[in-house]
Amino acid sequence: MNNFRQKIKEYFPSLLFLIFSIFFWEWYVKSGYVSDYLIPAPSAIGLSFLEHISILPDHIFTTMLEALVGLFFAVVIGVLIAVLIAGIPFIRRVLYPIIVVSQNIPILALAPLLAVWFGFGLAPKVIIVVLIGFFPIVVNTTDGLMNADKDMVSLVRGLGANRWQVFRLVLFPSAVPAFFSGLRIASAYAVIGAVIAEWMGASSGLGLFLIRSQRSFQTDQIFMAIVVIAMLSISLFLSIQVLSNVAMPWRKTLVDLGEK
Amino acid sequence: MDDIAVEVEGVDYTYSQSQKVHALRNVSFKVNTSEFVSFIGPSGCGKSTLLHLISGLLNPSKGVIHVNGKKSSSGLGRVAFMPQRDTLFPWRTVEKNAVLGAEILGIPRQEALQKASSLFDLFGLSGFEKAWPSELSGGMRQRLALLRTFIIPRDTILLDEPFGSLDALTRHEMQQWLQQIWDQDRRTIILVTHDVDEAILLSDTIYVLSERPGSIVQRVEINLERPRKKKVINSTEFTKIKSEIFQILSSGI
Numbered sequence: 344m345n346n347f348r349q350k351i352k353e354y355f356p357s358l359l360f361l362i363f364s365i366f367f368w369e370w371y372v373k374s375g376y377v378s379d380y381l382i383p384a385p386s387a388i389g390l391s392f393l394e395h396i397s398i399l400p401d402h403i404f405t406t407m408l409e410a411l412v413g414l415f416f417a418v419v420i421g422v423l424i425a426v427l428i429a430g431i432p433f434i435r436r437v438l439y440p441i442i443v444v445s446q447n448i449p450i451l452a453l454a455p456l457l458a459v460w461f462g463f464g465l466a467p468k469v470i471i472v473v474l475i476g477f478f479p480i481v482v483n484t485t486d487g488l489m490n491a492d493k494d495m496v497s498l499v500r501g502l503g504a505n506r507w508q509v510f511r512l513v514l515f516p517s518a519v520p521a522f523f524s525g526l527r528i529a530s531a532y533a534v535i536g537a538v539i540a541e542w543m544g545a546s547s548g549l550g551l552f553l554i555r556s557q558r559s560f561q562t563d564q565i566f567m568a569i570v571v572i573a574m575l576s577i578s579l580f581l582s583i584q585v586l587s588n589v590a591m592p593w594r595k596t597l598v599d600l601g602e603k
Numbered sequence: 604m605d606d607i608a609v610e611v612e613g614v615d616y617t618y619s620q621s622q623k624v625h626a627l628r629n630v631s632f633k634v635n636t637s638e639f640v641s642f643i644g645p646s647g648c649g650k651s652t653l654l655h656l657i658s659g660l661l662n663p664s665k666g667v668i669h670v671n672g673k674k675s676s677s678g679l680g681r682v683a684f685m686p687q688r689d690t691l692f693p694w695r696t697v698e699k700n701a702v703l704g705a706e707i708l709g710i711p712r713q714e715a716l717q718k719a720s721s722l723f724d725l726f727g728l729s730g731f732e733k734a735w736p737s738e739l740s741g742g743m744r745q746r747l748a749l750l751r752t753f754i755i756p757r758d759t760i761l762l763d764e765p766f767g768s769l770d771a772l773t774r775h776e777m778q779q780w781l782q783q784i785w786d787q788d789r790r791t792i793i794l795v796t797h798d799v800d801e802a803i804l805l806s807d808t809i810y811v812l813s814e815r816p817g818s819i820v821q822r823v824e825i826n827l828e829r830p831r832k833k834k835v836i837n838s839t840e841f842t843k844i845k846s847e848i849f850q851i852l853s854s855g856i
């Protein structure tokens with residue numbers, strides 16, 4: 344609880360500035376300096392939210408489903424490949440350079456292609472999120488596995504540990520922090536990845552909602568959708584932060600000690 | 604005293620990663636079962652390398668090592684080895700760190716934890732069972748590493764400067780404790796240390812190593828009566844041995 348109060352204190356200036364900016368924005372638009380066709384006032388965005396409150400949950404559900412299912416597969420496939428790369432030198436030599444280089448492929452540019460291949464259902468969106476999330480997870484987890492403390496590996500090997508035990512007792516726990524760095528990056532792009540994939544054609548989702556709003560020049564709706572997307576992205580990011588604290592209780596202690 | 608626990612015959616070791624480092628040269632010795640043996644020598648002379656060889660983590664470039672009559676390269680896990688760095692696992696609590704070895708050897712966790720809990724008091728760690736290693740002092744970390752080693756049911760124990768980061772007082776306490784434990788269970792101990800007093804106080808036999816590449820320059824038998832109390836350090840016999848060892852060390856062979 345103490346911690347919570349401390350956090351509020353820490354972020355109070357930012358919060359104040361944010362509130363001030365929103366009021367300034369409201370005043371600026373209301374004074375007619377800028378047409379509300381281009382930039383709607385915060386109050387208009389709020390009203391638009393209330394207006395659509397009955398249809399939004401469906402769109403949110405679709406987009407979040409795509410993002411979460413995509414992240415799930417990105418984690419499963421990413422960790423599996425990281426283990427293969429770290430564990431088998433031959434696979435490392437073949438795959439690792441390719442994976443590092445292929446990080447440069449603009450994955451969102453694949454969205455039209457995926458729409459052609461897989462149609463307008465969930466699949467192409469999930470695949471986009473998987474592709475976006477997969478690389479940071481593989482690269483970070485592989486690093487974590489391969490940079491495990493050599494002395495710890497020696498210690499358990501000296502006790503007669505087999506390969507699996509070395510993985511389970513040393514390599515996996517060592518890779519957890521790096522894995523979470525990868526997952527954080529993946530999660531930051533998961534929601535927006537799903538939204539953009541929806542632009543290629545969808546029957547539901549926040550991306551579809553955005554495109555429709557744009558076609559009818561409803562700027563307030565566009566802004567409202569952007570705020571909703573941002574909120575979802577932030578919640579996902581924070582959930583993963585919480586997850587990582589739960590998974591690494593020893594680290595939390597470290598940080599707390601450092602803050603005192 | 605006819606049982607040989609560890610036999611090292613004509614062992615050479617050269618590291619050959621980025622550059623070649625000749626760490627040990629023609630090292631031969633025998634350690635009897637239940638013997639307490641110490642190695643002492645200048646920094647970088649290959650003491651840690653020697654323990655790694657005996658534990659089977661490294662294989663000799665030349666020569667052979669037998670542990671319990673079998674070649675050590677044919678299997679790891681024959682000895683309990685405490686490395687020079689404490690290498691505690693940051694993601695395990697103190698008690699989980701203590702039972703790491705037991706876990707690898709397939710000893711039921713409950714049984715291992717029970718055994719560990721009986722030792723926490725002795726090692727000055729009671730009350731810290733659920734703490735993380737990051738919350739321990741340097742000395743406590745070392746004691747935990749020591750506990751983790753002793754809990755492993757092996758006949759031979761290798762200790763690489765186990766008391767290196769302890770204050771003088773705790774150090775004396777731990778030395779007395781080690782002597783007492785050894786007296787009780789009579790496991791073979793091979794100790795590496797920088798501390799001549801410590802070596803004389805604890806050992807049956809001391810090997811003095813030369814500068815790198817390390818080779819044995821002197822074997823010193825210590826026949827002081829056991830158990831050796833702290834005050835034995837001031838006895839004439841002790842002082843005589845000590846000056847003899849210092850002479851060998853400072854002649855810098």
Ligand SMILES: Nc1ncnc2c1ncn2[C@@H]1O[C@H](COP(=O)(O)OP(=O)(O)OP(=O)(O)O)[C@@H](O)[C@H]1O
Binds near residue numbers: 647
């Ligand atoms: N993994 C390694 N690769 C290459 N050289 C090494 C390696 N480990 C140790 N050496 C070298 O081998 C020599 C002996 O090292 P070792 O660690 O056995 O010394 P030591 O006697 O234990 O020293 P200290 O008393 O300082 O612990 C040193 O010169 C060191 O630089």
Ligand SMILES: [Mg+2]
Binds near residue numbers: 650652687
């Ligand atoms: Mg050493």
